[in-house]
Amino acid sequence: MDAIANPDAALDALAAHFAGMPPVAAMRPRILESRHGLLRLRAPLAANVNDKACAFGGSLSSLMTIAAWGLVSLDVEAAGLRADVFVADGRVRYLKPVFEDIVVEATYDDAAEHLALAETLRKQGRAGIRLQARTLLADGGVAATFVGRYVAIGKDGGATG
Template sequence: MTTTPSLAALAAHFAGMPPVAAMQPSLDAWDAGVLRLRAPLAANINDKGCAFGGSLTSLMTIAGWGIVSLTLAEAGLDADIYVADSRVRYLKPVFEDLVVDAGFDDPLEAAGLADVLRQQGRASVRIQARTLLADGGVAATLVARYVAIAKG
């Protein structure tokens, strides 16, 4: 993965939030509107020896936040981004390092995100994220709506 100023800023932002830093996320890939994060199982383990459900939700949530942040940064925009609502489904336990992919739910909505923010000072977009298993399965899914509010 090529490191850009936007990716470096996102990694620094994650490192500056103690609950997020404790999960030890790393940016694995940013390509074609999809962001992949990883986190070690050892930092996110529960009493059953699998990944803590809160870590799965948190990692998927910050991946969604990250994709909105990167998309707006690439458009030259600075905004405060908030998760407005989300729905999570836990499908299988995770007994390995966590891998999360996040992408836009609707490509047309994603394409208009920067324009809506420029015109209205506020924009909303839906993201889908999933926790992937090494065998190709999906352990958890998240569908969330994020709101961006232009700074300044």
């Protein structure tokens, strides 16, 4: 993927997009890190707590889902393309409870698919991609995992101009 012309502006736009979706905004995600093939988010436990004083499973699932969605969206923009990105399917495994702020990171499941994403979108007007995400614990453990498939569908001819 090409480098985003203004990565800070792209991250600010992604954060604004998250804030514009009420269910996502309620979780209060913050972008911690974005680099080639990785997006890491943090959300406060206080905004995502359940009746057992640990993170709500729906928040873990949602945050991993939007981290992967955000990663695809950033890469599509970096390639100079305009597309709507949708989650097509996903599978979550809950491994441990989270009693701290939630940190999730999304990465691509397959490097070859990642490399082909923009070209496929340019040529076919749509592209599918598999991603994975993890909920990380401060002690280095993993609390939950997500594997999902996303689809990018070009709009207005695809190019951002």
